[in-house]
Amino acid sequence: MKIKVKSLEETKKLACAFASLISKKGMFITLTGDIGAGKTQFIRYILEYLNVKDKVTSPSFVILNEYKSDLCPIYHFDLYRLEEKGLKSIISELREYSKEGYLTFIEWAEFAHDEIPKNAFKINVCYDDNDVDIRLFEFIEDENNKEFIENLSKKVTK
Numbered sequence: 001m002k003i004k005v006k007s008l009e010e011t012k013k014l015a016c017a018f019a020s021l022i023s024k025k026g027m028f029i030t031l032t033g034d035i036g037a038g039k040t041q042f043i044r045y046i047l048e049y050l051n052v053k054d055k056v057t058s059p060s061f062v063i064l065n066e067y068k069s070d071l072c073p074i075y076h077f078d079l080y081r082l083e084e085k086g087l088k089s090i091i092s093e094l095r096e097y098s099k100e101g102y103l104t105f106i107e108w109a110e111f112a113h114d115e116i117p118k119n120a121f122k123i124n125v126c127y128d129d130n131d132v133d134i135r136l137f138e139f140i141e142d143e144n145n146k147e148f149i150e151n152l153s154k155k156v157t158k
């Protein structure tokens with residue numbers, strides 16, 4: 001499913017709709033796509049909806065941030081500055097936080113190659129080719145997330 005977003009306000013609406021569908025079981029979410037397209041911003045709005053009080057920064061320099069919420073523990077990876085040997089050092093965390101009971105976001109999942117757990121919910125965020133003010137959020141459907149995407153679609157198109 002692809003959703004066009006034309007402003008920060010619309011990104012926020014999409015993020016809130018997405019966040020409202022996350023249960024205590026958590027989710028493991030990868031975000032790929034253009035630099036500056038709005039991946040961190042989308043995560044920031046989800047965490048705001050979930051009442052996370054900590055300041056949400058891009059964890060580019062630290063690779064991993066941890067947040068607390070009433071729902072479940074939240075982890076936010078940004079693999080942009082990860083080097084080949086660095087990948088090995090975070091594989092055990094990637095596996096651990098893909099288990100039920102964690103809400104985990106991976107920005108720049110491209111850099112984790114084949115180490116992304118199979119149950120990942122994949123989101124691609126990019127600029128529209130014809131209009132730089134439009135950002136496209138693509139929620140990639142698979143056998144595990146059909147219902148979630150259907151519900152998201154209902155929420156954002158009503």
Ligand SMILES: Nc1ncnc2c1ncn2[C@@H]1O[C@H](COP(=O)(O)OP(=O)(O)O)[C@@H](O)[C@H]1O
Nearest residue numbers: 005006007008011034035036037038039040041
């Ligand atoms: N839908 C939007 N409309 C306008 N500006 C946006 C939108 N989404 C994000 N931005 C802004 O673009 C900049 C880069 O966003 P960011 O989320 O850091 O990108 P990414 O994490 O994909 O590299 C930020 O200043 C952010 O506030």
Ligand SMILES: [Mg+2]
Nearest residue numbers: 039040058107
């Ligand atoms: Mg970012």
